[in-house]
Amino acid sequence: MSNLNYRLKEFEKMAADIGMTHFPIEFEIVPQDVMLEVVTYALPARARHWVYGQSYDYQKHSDGMGYSKIYEVIMNNDPSYAFMLDSNSDTINTMVMAHCVGHSHFFKNNYLFQNTDRKMVYNAAERAQRITEYVQRYGIDKVEHTMNMAFAIDKHIDWSKGEDRSLYGKPKKITKEVKKKEFDDLLNPKKPSKIEVIQNANFPPHPESDLLWFLSSYGNLEDWQKDIFEIIRQESFYFYPQYSTKIGNEGLASVTHAEFMSKLDSLSPEEHLDFCRVHERVVQPGGNPLDINPYFLGFTILQDIRKRWDNYKSAGESNLSGMEKMMEVVAQEDDISLIKNYLTKELVEEMNLFSYKSDKDKSGDSIITIKSRNPDDVAESLTKDMHNYRSPVITIEKASSAGMELIHHPHNGKTLDERNLAKVMSYIYELWGAPIDMQTVDDQGEETHHTYDEMGFSGEE
Secondary structure: OHHHHHHHHHHHHHHHHOOOOOOOEEEEEEOHHHHHHHHHHOOOOOOOOHHHHHHHHHHHHHHHOOOOOOOEEEOOOOOEEEEEEOOOOHHHHHHHHHHHHHHHHHHHHOHHHOOOOOOHHHHHHHHHHHHHHHHHHHOHHHHHHHHHHHHHOOOOOOHHHOOOOOOOOOOEEEEEEOOOOOOHHHHOOOOOOEEEEEEOOOOOOOOEOOHHHHHHHHOOOOHHHHHHHHHHHHHHHHHHHHHHOHHHHHHHHHHHHHHHHHHOOOOOHHHHHHHHHHHHHHOOOOOOOOOOOHHHHHHHHHHHHHHHHHHHHHOOOOOOOHHHHHHHHHHHOOHHHHHHHHOOHHHHHHHOOOEEEEEEOOOOOEEEEEEEOOHHHHHHHHHOOOOHHHOOEEEEEEEEOOEEEEEEEOOOOOOOOHHHHHHHHHHHHHHHOOOEEEEEEOOOOOEEEEEEEOOEEEEOO
């Protein structure tokens, strides 16, 4: 470990020299079973639940079959906590440390992470302990069912309104000024200058997309159940920036390890070849042209930004160097804006990117047809599923003791899966205690309704 510590100090100096800032990083070398558990839970300590068991089995199968290789895990925390495999060579763990410096810089500087919980590692452990106490007090079945309900809607938060919210204000009369038109004094002299209106007359007072917050605040839950809902909601807010910046974050980490490893004088020729082999695997395009590797995409876009702005500065067209521009982009962009703002025609051609449509022939086999290689079309195709935590946009429109009305706002013509919808609506019905109506669209784009009441789930024919 002493050699790794020396190399980490070298990387910290390299980072400072190019203006990178990051949290202190605590590295731990762990065996594969511990690494798989950290990957599965996404935090070192988190409340136990069966969904993590499913994820653990998937990760173990993928790693064992060679479908994917986990080299490291790092937490958005101050200090950052990073885990490396004990089966990695020192060369690979050296690369991992440089990679983690890039991640930690991204956590510290990207705009989406600015209000995240920088002590989540500790807070998650304390919250997990609370849930363990609820299991002891109320039983595993009740606690697990409560977690099932919360996890069913855990991606349905409203990032724009923030994690900390107050309850809606009570309905009240307010005086509102009436805007007069140009000739009102002549044509409508009796028009009042002020009127009384009811504020918050509707419930909710506006379409509500934070289903977790609404149901934990107003649903039929005991205090301990509300606490579980809030714990899961806090974790959803913590992980949202990571979902939204996977390409940029991995891109910067890959650029960083490539830059730092090339400058590391203590690396032997054999170690350098070992590094090059792993780096090539990390940033390769991927075997499926319809499913591009995010490491490759982020690495290529950021390297192109760096190259272009170095050229612009040399030509006197920019005050920023390539590295300075890349760091500006890292701070200001999420994956959607990164792709839409910086994917060029040249990059589309270099990476052989395209937008496409999928159909079926008469025998039912899938047919892929290339629609466009225009950068704007390709960017739209790459980002179309990145919105809203990659989940359907659903809002609560009306809620009362008589029932609840929700609307699904379809994006890119995607419909709701009825099997999942029935289960989620059953949970919302249980939480609200009154009939639930979901307005959505069918495969033909026609408006349709699904309901859940005392008779169960039903949909329009």
